[in-house]
Amino acid sequence: MFRLDECLSRIHDASLPDLNDLEQVLSLNGKDELNELFLFADGIRKKFCGDGIVLRGIIEFSNFCLRECFYCGLNKNNRKLERYRMDKDELLKAVGHLVSCKIKTVVLQSGEDTGLDPFWLKDIIREIKSSFDIAVTLAVGERSEFDYKIWKEAGADRYLLKIETSDEGLYSSMHPQMDFKQRLNCLRVLNKIGYQVGSGNIIGLPGQTLKTIAQDIVFFKRNDFDMVGIGPFIPHQDTRFGGQKKADPLLSLKTIALTRIVTKNTHIPATTALGSLDKDYRVDGLKCGANVLMPNFTPQPFRKLYEIYPQKKCIDEPVGACNFCMDDMAKNLGRFIDYSKADSLKQRKVGSNV
Ligand code: SAH
Secondary structure, three states, X not given: OOOHHHHHHHHHHOOOOOHHHHHHHHOOOOHHHHHHHHHHHHHHHHHHHOOEEEEOEEEEEEOOOOOOOOOOOOOOOOOOOOOOEOOHHHHHHXXXXXXHOOOOEEEEEEOOOOOOOHHHHHHHHHHHHHHOOOEEEEEOOOOOHHHHHHHHHOOOOEEEOOOEOXXXXXXXXXXXXXXXXXXXXXXXXXXXXXOEEEEEEEEOOOOOOHHHHHHHHHHXXXXXXXXXXXXXXXXXXXXXXXXXXXXXXXXXXXXXXXXXXXXXXXXXXXXXXXXHOOOOOHHHHHHOOOOEEOOEOOOXXXXXXXXXXXXXXXXXXOOOOHHXXXXXXXXXXXXXXXXXXXXXXXXXXXXXXO
């Protein structure tokens, strides 16, 4: 007979968890079993990350993209989308606003914008690091080792590059002209250069199975990422996957819970995508392993145009509205907002980015 408590202990204790165990847990749908899983994951979160909810303020500074990812509204074939690239003043003003809200990490995100001059971004990183005591995270996709290096030298601390799926065949089926091995190589280079590295996946992609999700979780463990972002797939009407089904929120929550149990002290956000389904599942995410929230500081009118998927959380809100909302969310959970930079909790990275 299947015993969930024994299975969770095995997953917890293994240096690399068994794929069948992970798949078994991902297939659970009973209320009591899910409760048991989520409670177990919440306990691991508490033990390894504490009760603080860490904040990462995100600024989406360009929606130009050369890629054709079948799921993403920014894909270059979406000619309906009005494109923008914020200028230096607009970007620094948004950073100033984030700092005035006591946030200590800025995530600078964009599509894979060929018009992004690496030296322009380098100057911006320098200016942010010399003006403010905050951590800088970049999420601008696959770039050359040279670019990654000059940004690191300018003071960037962290880099997010989601693998999206660790299954090479599935990856190739929805990323034309992209190379899975190249993406892996970028992750390797980022790690080598000394960034705190975040990766992650999308749950509910067409063609994805519980097995591929289990493999993703093993991939996160093998690579010992500092951060792992797990977001549900939300179809966008102007993409190849426009007619596909939205992700099951429960499957996303189960993946968050298992990733917490397996990776222990990795930072795991309750992603914006999780907040953008039929209800705000970020609260549920925070209750089953997540310890990070990512308030949006992209100013209007740009925020509305960074439409990776439709009905994105807070898309019409004025900048800064997030703070109150986050405080409330933490209080309701009996937790608190951690207003520190909150570097990686992985030992090997301590001191390397200070
Ligand atoms: N160019 C950057 C940022 C891309 S957008 C990069 O390559 O890292 C940030 C994330 O949005 C992507 O990594 C992807 O996981 C997510 N995303 C894109 N379209 C989505 C969709 N339809 N549903 C859910 N997540 C999506």
